[in-house]
Amino acid sequence: APGYAAAVRLGLEPGADHELVLGPSRGLETRVVDEQGRPVPGALVTAVPVALARFVETTSAADGSIRLEGLGDAPLYLAASAPGFLPAGLPLLHPANAPARLVLPRPRTLEGVVREGSSPARGAALRLYAEHLAHTAVAADGTFRIEGLYPGEWSLSASLGRRSASGEVQLDAPVTRVEL
Helix, strand or coil: CCCECCCCCCCCCCCCCCCCCCCECEEEEEEEECCCCCECCCCEEEEEECCCCCCEEEECCCCCEEEEEEECCCCEEEEEECCCCCCEEEEECCHHHCCCEEECCCCEEEEEECEECCEECCCEEEEEEECCEEEEEEECCCEEEEEEECCEEEEEEEEECCEEEEEEEEECCCEEEEEC
């Protein structure tokens, strides 16, 4: 209902009388920015309450600001996306805990060459991973390019037959080049 937060009750028995109490509506304010702190206008921001399969969406203004209304006190997940950026999200225990800024990162690219001695290691299998993300690729001609990566530290390994190489890669620049 207008002016109230959505409510949910689980485990209700059919045919019995039930009361559903709508709580006060809460708002959430934040700004969507890029990694340099510049506003990201037109970003789609979605708040998804944990206990309710209903969401509230808005788009950021020219200064990156957003305001979401109709939220309750329940924990929620806040997600944002915009063209040219990777999506970002975070869990919130309460709408009042919203960060001052929600940062959308630009995608990173990792490219390089895998060598066997001084020759390209044709057909080397690559695995790039960080926390819960993983990418695989094959360096068909000994070179590779992996796009759409989040910034930060990644582990990279390559294998060809019984031979392997590995290392850590920091993706800060738009394109990072490595040699294994």
